[in-house]
Amino acid sequence: MQEILQYLFSGVTSxxxxxxxxxxxxxxxxxxxxxxxxxxxxVMLGGLALVxxxxxxxxxxxxxxxISVVAVAAAGAVFQRLAIATVKDPHPxxxxxxxxxxxxxxxxxAMIIWGxxxxxxxxxxxxxxxxxxxxxxxxxxxxIFVIAAAIIVALxxxxxxTLTGKAMEACAVSRRAAWLTGIPTGRMNLLAFVxxxxxxxxxxxxxxxxTMCSYDMGTMLxxxxxxxxxxxxxxxxxxxxxxxxxLGILEAAGVGLLSSGYKDxxxxxxxxxxxxxxxxxxxxxxxxxxx
Amino acid sequence: MTRKPTPKWKPCGIWLAVLLAVLIAAPALxxxxxxxxxxxxxxxxxxxxxxxxKRSLEMAVAEINAAGGIDGKMLEAVVYDTxxxxxxxxxxxxxxxxxxxxxxxxxxxxxxxxxAVKGFAERARIPLISCAAGIAITExxxxxxxxxxxxxxxxxxxxxxxxxxRGIEKIALLTVANAxxxxxxxxxxxxxxxxxxxxxxxxxxxxxxxxxxxxxxKIRAASPGAIVCWGTNPGPAVVAKxxxxxxxxxxxxxxxxxxxxxFIELAGEAAEGICLPTGKILVAGLLPPxxxxxxxxxxxxxxxxxxQKMPVSGFGGYAWDAMRLLAEAMKGTGGDRAxxxxxxxxxxxxAAVSGVFRFSPEDHNGLGPEAFVMVxxxxxxxRLER
Numbered sequence: 001m002q003e004i005l006q007y008l009f010s011g012v013t014s015x016x017x018x019x020x021x022x023x024x025x026x027x028x029x030x031x032x033x034x035x036x037x038x039x040x041x042x043v044m045l046g047g048l049a050l051v052x053x054x055x056x057x058x059x060x061x062x063x064x065x066x067i068s069v070v071a072v073a074a075a076g077a078v079f080q081r082l083a084i085a086t087v088k089d090p091h092p093x094x095x096x097x098x099x100x101x102x103x104x105x106x107x108x109x110a111m112i113i114w115g116x117x118x119x120x121x122x123x124x125x126x127x128x129x130x131x132x133x134x135x136x137x138x139x140x141x142x143x144i145f146v147i148a149a150a151i152i153v154a155l156x157x158x159x160x161x162t163l164t165g166k167a168m169e170a171c172a173v174s175r176r177a178a179w180l181t182g183i184p185t186g187r188m189n190l191l192a193f194v195x196x197x198x199x200x201x202x203x204x205x206x207x208x209x210x211t212m213c214s215y216d217m218g219t220m221l222x223x224x225x226x227x228x229x230x231x232x233x234x235x236x237x238x239x240x241x242x243x244x245x246x247l248g249i250l251e252a253a254g255v256g257l258l259s260s261g262y263k264d265x266x267x268x269x270x271x272x273x274x275x276x277x278x279x280x281x282x283x284x285x286x287x288x289x290x291x
Numbered sequence: 292m293t294r295k296p297t298p299k300w301k302p303c304g305i306w307l308a309v310l311l312a313v314l315i316a317a318p319a320l321x322x323x324x325x326x327x328x329x330x331x332x333x334x335x336x337x338x339x340x341x342x343x344x345k346r347s348l349e350m351a352v353a354e355i356n357a358a359g360g361i362d363g364k365m366l367e368a369v370v371y372d373t374x375x376x377x378x379x380x381x382x383x384x385x386x387x388x389x390x391x392x393x394x395x396x397x398x399x400x401x402x403x404x405x406x407a408v409k410g411f412a413e414r415a416r417i418p419l420i421s422c423a424a425g426i427a428i429t430e431x432x433x434x435x436x437x438x439x440x441x442x443x444x445x446x447x448x449x450x451x452x453x454x455x456x457r458g459i460e461k462i463a464l465l466t467v468a469n470a471x472x473x474x475x476x477x478x479x480x481x482x483x484x485x486x487x488x489x490x491x492x493x494x495x496x497x498x499x500x501x502x503x504x505x506x507x508x509k510i511r512a513a514s515p516g517a518i519v520c521w522g523t524n525p526g527p528a529v530v531a532k533x534x535x536x537x538x539x540x541x542x543x544x545x546x547x548x549x550x551x552x553x554f555i556e557l558a559g560e561a562a563e564g565i566c567l568p569t570g571k572i573l574v575a576g577l578l579p580p581x582x583x584x585x586x587x588x589x590x591x592x593x594x595x596x597x598x599q600k601m602p603v604s605g606f607g608g609y610a611w612d613a614m615r616l617l618a619e620a621m622k623g624t625g626g627d628r629a630x631x632x633x634x635x636x637x638x639x640x641x642a643a644v645s646g647v648f649r650f651s652p653e654d655h656n657g658l659g660p661e662a663f664v665m666v667x668x669x670x671x672x673x674r675l676e677r
Contacts, residue, residue, distance in 0.1 A: 003508050006537070010504040017501060116338040118525040120557045129536045136504075136537050211501035212525045212557055216336070220499040255505035260494040261468070 005135035007256040008249065013137075013210070015248020016144040020151070020203035021225025022232065022240035024196045027155060030235045031168040031192035034095050038079070038103035040222020041110070042197040045072045046204025047213040048110060051119040061124060069201045076197025080190050103218065110215040118214040124206075144206050151199055152237050159237075168192060172235075231271055233284020242282055247271070324367045325360075325626060327352065327617065328387035330398035330408065331422070331610070335374035336498075339524070339551070340400040343607030344422055345370050346599050347591075348397055351614035354594070361621050373399050377407035384408040388415045394626055397613040398422050400606075403470045409436050418632045420617060422609035424547075425474050429655040437635055437655045439612040439645055441570060441662045446547045447478040449568035449663040451486040453676065454517055457542070463492040463515035465506055465530060467522030475521035475546055491515050496526055504533045511539050523548040528557035535561040542566065547663070550605045555671055566676065568663040570645050572605050577675045583642045591644045608644030615643060 024039050049068035053059050059067070083098050084090075124143050129136040159165040170178040171188045179185045203225075204213070211217065224247065232243025247267055254266030274282065329348050332341030352368045360366060369391045371383035380399045387393045388411065395418040399405050402425030409428065412419035413435050421428050421438040424446075428438050454462065464479055466472035472495065483490050492513040494506040507530070510518060518541055520530045527549045534543055543565050545554070550569035555562045571578060575588040591611055595603045619641065620634035638657070641648040646662030665676040 003512055006508040007505050010502055010508070013504070014502045111334070116334065116342070117553060118528075118557060120525075120528070120559070122559070129538070138536055207501070210529075212528065214525070217499070252502075252505040255494075256509055260496060260506045260509075263500075264497065 002134035003256065005133055007252045009132075009135050009137045009141070010255075011249030011252030012145070012245065013141040013248070014251060015245035016141060016148055017203070017207045017211070017221070017244075018224045018228040018247050019241045019244025020144065020148045020206070021200065021221055022228035022244045023148070023151060023155075023237065024200040024203065025226055025229040026232070026235055026237055026240040027199060028192055028196035029229075030159070030237070031172050032189055033172055034084075034092065035099070035226070035234075036193075036196065037096060037099040037222065037226075038106060039099075039196070039200050040218030040220075040225065041103045041106035042072055042076060042200035042218075043204040043207075043221050043225075044110060044213065044215065044218035045075065045106065046201030047208040047211075047217065048114050048119065048204075048215070049201070050205040050208050051114070051121055051213050055119065055121045065202075065205055068205050069198050072201030072204075073194045073198035076193045076200075077190055079197075080193035084193070085186060085189065103222070107215055107218065114213075114215055116215065118212050120212045121208050123209045138210070140206075140209050144210075147202065147206050148241065151202065152241055155195075155199075155237055164188075164191070227268070227271055230281055231274060233281025236281070236283040239281055239283030246282075324365045325621065326367050326369055326391055326393040327614070328384075328391060328393035328396040328398075329368055329370035329610070330373050330380055330383045330387070330396060330400075330404070331370060332375035332400040332404070333370070333372040335372075335376065337375035337401050337523075339553070339604070340422070340606045341373070341375070341398075343595075343604035344398065344400055344610035347595065347607035347609075347611040348614055350594060350598055351611050351618075353598075355614070355618050361618055362623065362625070364626075366618075369393060373401075373404050375401050375404060377404045380404035380408050381411065384411045388412075388417060393417070394621070394628060395420070395617055395631060397610055397617070400609075401470070402428065402474065405438075409433065412436060417628060418617070418620075418635060420613040420635075422606075422613060425470070426478070427474075432653060432655050435632060437613075437616075437650065437657075439609045439616065439643075439648075439656075441547070441645060441658050442656055443474055443478045444482070445658065445660050445663050446568045447475070447482050448660055449665055450519060450544050450546075450566075451482055451488060453566060453665045454488065454544070455486050456677075457517075459516040459542070460487065461489050461491045461514070461516045463494070463510040463513060463518045464490060465494050465496065465503070465510065465518060465520045467498055467526050468495045469498055471523060471548060472521050475548075479519060479521070496522070496530070498522070498526055500526065501529065502533065503530050504537055507533050507537055507539060511537065515541060517542045517544060519544045519546075521546045521548065524551075524553055525557055528554060528561075531558040531561040531565060547605075550666075552602065555668060562668045562671075565668045566665055567668075569666055569673075570605060570608065570662060571664055572603065572608055572644055574664060574666055574673050574675050577673070583647055584644070587642050587644055612643040612645050612648070616641060616648060 028036050053064035123140045125139050129138055167183045168188045171185050228243035228247045229240050232239030251263050251267045255263050331344045333345050352366045356365050373380040397420050400422050402423040405421040405423045405428050419436050424440045424443050426442045426444050466476040492510045496503050520527050527545050545567040547568050578585050592603045620631045624630035636650050638650045646658040648657040650657040666673040
């Protein structure tokens with residue numbers, strides 16, 4: 001019983017990480033119908049920025065966190081302006097390939113700036129684990145969980161209750177119709193990128209103490225986050241959360257109940273099964289078919 | 292009618308003559324220097340090996356040249372980056388053999404890359420001195436392949452010897468799912484019986500995994516007397532942190548794969564009390580004055596920190612030793628590869644950074660168990676055990 005609970009905690013810890021990354025994918029898809037394969041790299045930039053600002057320069061944690069997120073979001077804006085907005089024929093495949101190229105570029109730049117070594121930062125609040133019925137949970141996992149939930153609530157509020165949010169959703173439904181009603185679609189696209197890369201940076205910064213940071217951490221995290229987003233239903237914010245936790249818990253259960261050798265296999269086979277039964281993901285709507 | 296095609300050919304003829312002249316002159320030019328090839332994973336996942344190795348090779352070459360070269364001939368290093376990818380290593384060795392026509396090759400840095408290029412060196416009859424640890428490189432012995440890194444086997448023997456002293460009987464293994472981890476696991480399983488150890492759990496983790504508490508929970512349920520983790524950063528640091536998190540009160544052993552200050556930095560407080568085998572370079576200052584390697588170690592460390600302006604790494608010594616062994620073997624051969632190979636096999640009692648080399652036709656690694664020492668991490672630094 002104690003073991004089962006510990007597997008659940010392991011799953012929740014990795015699951016929360018996947019969920020926050022999936023959130024960025026889903027959010028951007030929700031507003032632009034674009035899948036940003038450089039998202040993992042923005043997560044990496046967030047983590048490494050925190051390493052520099054908090055770990056090396058010794059700024060207060062909150063300030064370091066804020067500056068990291070703002071800086072990465074600004075990088076996201078520059079990326080959108082230079083590489084996405086300038087494309088003459090914005091066919092989805094063209095844009096996806098551009099994001100793949102951007103991910104390679106960002107990885108290279110990060111390697112030059114931060115070097116090839118792995119960097120680490122301390123936990124936000126102590127490293128004594130919390131004891132729950134014999135199983136141990138890291139305080140950092142709680143941080144991740146709380147911040148992820150806060151981001152989702154804030155985004156949900158933004159999309160459902162503010163005019164800008166609704167305008168952004170309108171762009172995703174029909175870009176042309178939104179433009180005809182006077183919504184500045186270009187600016188909405190930019191905003192979507194800023195928000196998405198910003199959440200990516202938050203993800204990178206809050207997971208840095210657990211995962212440690214290196215220039216090449218983005219690829220695997222991006223892949224896992226993408227899987228979580230697909231699992232939950234691309235475009236659905238709550239789906240990203242559910243998908244992330246499900247993926248994490250499945251992985252941990254696979255290790256505990258079967259074998260650690262099959263960890264990734266179990267998770268991905270289940271992903272295939274779920275997508276086979278319900279192609280739009282657990283909480284996704286059928287409109288995803290358009291892509 | 293009056294035009295003739297001859298003017299077209301005239302410049303061509305000149306170029307042909309130039310080309311011929313170059314072709315004839317090229318071997319004469321090449322003989323002025325001895326070219327040494329290097330294959331290191333300078334970038335990519337194993338850059339922590341290849342980067343210091345490349346620096347060390349270039350340092351050794353510069354030093355030998357400053358001292359007048361070998362038999363009056365200067366050395367030139369040609370280095371290609373393998374990115375720890377066996378395919379890139381193969382294209383690298385082909386360039387070294389066919390384009391650069393090097394005399395001997397140092398590297399690659401990793402075992403899979405070495406195994407991939409080994410056959411090419413054998414076929415081309417070029418001495419290859421690998422900097423990788425896998426035992427499969429020199430066992431079985433092939434005529435042209437040597438290596439300077441200590442075998443995994445010796446690291447496992449050092450760990451198990453230490454466990455026996457502490458009276459540990461049951462152990463659990465946690466290995467990374469790649470060539471390094473698999474090779475370590477094989478050796479750990481093979482030698483356990485010799486030391487009367489029983490393996491009660493064997494788990495693995497992915498090189499980029501961020502949480503190993505699930506594996507450790509399973510291991511804890513098997514109640515081992517010690518845990519052996521086999522991997523390279525950052526995985527083992529995560530394992531150390533997770534063990535602290537789960538409050539598993541069992542000694543943790545790590546492999547020589549994390550024997551660098553980086554590991555202590557990454558694992559932080561969780562590194563305290565961890566035991567691991569390492570080459571003597573990490574604890575050079577703590578060695579007794581009568582240690583045969585002391586002089587070679589101090590010399591290398593001093594030069595490295597002076598010329599590279601960075602702390603010495605535990606891995607660059609493999610390339611440094613390889614170049615020094617090669618220089619020793621090249622003396623008086625006039626650049627004949629077969630003679631260099633024969634001389635390498637005859638090297639005896641060569642005190643170097645990674646150990647005291649004793650090559651023979653049966654042993655192309657030439658290192659004994661004394662090449663490894665056990666260290667314990669205490670107060671954020673290394674302490675020599677025993």
